[in-house]
Amino acid sequence: xxxxxxxxxxxxxxxxxxxxxxxxxxxxxxxxxxxxxxxxxxxxxxxxxxxxxxxxxxxxxxxxxxxxxxxxxxxxxxxxxxxxxxxxxxxxxxxxxxxxxxxxxxxxxxxxxxxxxxxxxxxxxxxxxxxxxxx
Numbered sequence: 001x002x003x004x005x006x007x008x009x010x011x012x013x014x015x016x017x018x019x020x021x022x023x024x025x026x027x028x029x030x031x032x033x034x035x036x037x038x039x040x041x042x043x044x045x046x047x048x049x050x051x052x053x054x055x056x057x058x059x060x061x062x063x064x065x066x067x068x069x070x071x072x073x074x075x076x077x078x079x080x081x082x083x084x085x086x087x088x089x090x091x092x093x094x095x096x097x098x099x100x101x102x103x104x105x106x107x108x109x110x111x112x113x114x115x116x117x118x119x120x121x122x123x124x125x126x127x128x129x130x131x132x133x134x135x
Contacts, residue, residue: 046110
């Protein structure tokens with residue numbers, strides 16, 4: 001009981017908020033890590049033949065990786081390839097390259113469809129973190 005007969009549950013609310021705050025970052029890292037890995041897997045699957053790029057050696061598909069970084073309260077997931085043909089395969093290319101070779105290559109979208117498939121799953125999972133519905 002506070003002075004004047006007023007009651008406050010501020011200490012209980014503060015403790016609950018502190019507990020929730022301590023869980024948000026690890027849960028966020030877990031969700032970002034999971035969906036970055038899922039996105040990489042979907043891209044690789046899409047890059048395993050039509051309608052995506054043909055697989056000849058598997059070198060391009062193996063080049064896809066993911067990385068999750070945490071800096072303070074910022075969590076970043078990056079999925080990408082080190083291969084220069086990634087953009088050309090995704091968007092297509094018509095014309096000469098820097099070596100003078102002429103291309104008329106139609107797009108073989110494999111990244112965009114993977115992003116569109118994973119995005120709603122990620123948004124829903126992150127919503128569970130925000131709402132406190134993850135254990």
